[in-house]
Amino acid sequence: MSSSTPRRRPKSSPINPNSKSIPNYSQSPTSSSTLTSLLAEIEPPPNLLPSKSDFLKLIVIITIAAFVAVFCNFLSSFINRPSLPFCDSDVGEYDVSLLDTCEPCPNNGRCYKGQLECIQGYRRYGKSCIEDGDIYEAAKKLSVWAKDHLCEAHAHYICDGTGTIWVSEDKLKNMLDKGFQGSTAYDIKYLYAKEKALEDISGLLDTRTIGNRVKEFKCPVKLAESYKSMTCRARQWVAKNLLLLMAVFVLLAGSTLLLLRIRRRWYLTKRAEHLYHQVCDTLEDNAIMSRSMGDREPWLIASRLRDHILSPKERRDPFLWKMVENLVESDSRLDRYPKLVKGESKVVWEWQGP
Template structure:
């Protein structure tokens, strides 16, 4: 019988892992919200708080009741009681209601100045000042006018120009405007009280000077500065005459020199022609003939020009001037006196000039296609 070998079971090996080790050592990231989720949550909370606050304020605003104004005549008002609102300046409070003084208008729960009334007051003040000063300015110019104006006269002017319909004034507002205008004018104009205690107004002298008529101011300025203007005018006239005389002398001298040069050329050519051997003409020229030949008709009326030319001729040693009997009448003649080398130079110059003129004539004939004709001897 075979022996059966029995195997002993192996002992179980115990797991030595601790139960706490089954948990993770670090918490998972999914357990906490991300940064974007936190921002969204914060935004939702802020919006909810804003909506709640706005609704609460709206309910308070629409459900509240305005406090009444404190009485203006009530001097026992206690600011700490907070039972009524103090009456603002420029206003009168009665039975909890506000009424603004004349010249002011209600703006919310305050009284502010009325711009239209202020503008009307300013325009009336300027108009009244202009009326009074214009009248005094006419008196200063010896014209019909007025110096002093009584208060009643001033009120009439204001009444005449007060635009009641344009700004819908009531009696209180009209009275306020009149008083305001009178206060403004009184600070500008001079005032005095007459024997019966009536106030009178007068424009200051320095303002009246500015309100004189324009023609009067011009006349007074001319009369005041007449001496200076006469001296200035005389100086200008004298200076103008002096400048014109210098200019006239300069033109006269220039013209005389031109005539003198022309006379010298004429005398030179005449002298060269008579000494060239042709024996044509006289070596002298009558001075009066030269004068009538060279001067323009309007220049012959002024003897100063020809006298200036005669002075230049007398100063020239090349020109000889002497009287000569011509046709039974004594006349002054001019003759060019040239000898020696200078005469030869002038003779050559005259010959060259004559040759140039001859060549010019031949060229002009050639350009026309014609031959010059020589006269038969």
């Protein structure tokens, strides 16, 4: 009886699923070359990973994008945040607990139940109350008009000593009523403009209180000085500098008279020299004709010669001919002597020159 021994199956070593085992392909040369070719085909390209400069740019871009996102989120939350209601006007700033839940009531405004209402003369602008432009302009015009009126009256009083310079508050209000044309006394805007104009004028003008606490206004002296007319300024300047002006006038008059005398003396000197030469030429010509013809006298009567060469206006000035006679007397070529002509004694001049 033959017995057959059963053939046992070789036990394979247990495989740990967590352990990585590389199969031994070296047993087959064909499998090894195939694996090498596969690894060569799946090798990554050299530009697959970014360079250092590209990596820095990427970080900068990400940082900027994050900053823009945070800023937009903050801006959106700031714009879209719910607005707080206004605190009532009777809530003081010291009440911190209420101010955390409501906005303080602005100046020149009244707040009630979270709503803001600006007082008369102011308009709402956002969360503030600003002055009404129309009322402000009207008040400004009123105050300027009243100031000009009072300052002109004060300037007139300074110049002429007439008129009044102090005006009571009631008269000033009536004056403002006249200055504000086109409105009634019951116009609310006009009333506020009038009140504000009165406040502005009180800050510009001098005030005093008399009697039963009656308030009066007056334009300051320095301001009234600028409202004086040119004629008033001239009169006051002359009165203030009268002595100086008189001294200057006397000096100018004396200087003018002296200059006129000097000018007249210069003119007479020049004119006398011209007449002297004319006399010499006339006497010389008469002497030559007397020698050549023999029937003429070699001399000429001085008075007739004077009337011949002087104009009628110059004959009325004895000083001019006196200067000519002095020049003739000092000339050795001329002789002056008396001579009886037709029974009258005359002074004659005769040329004795070469």
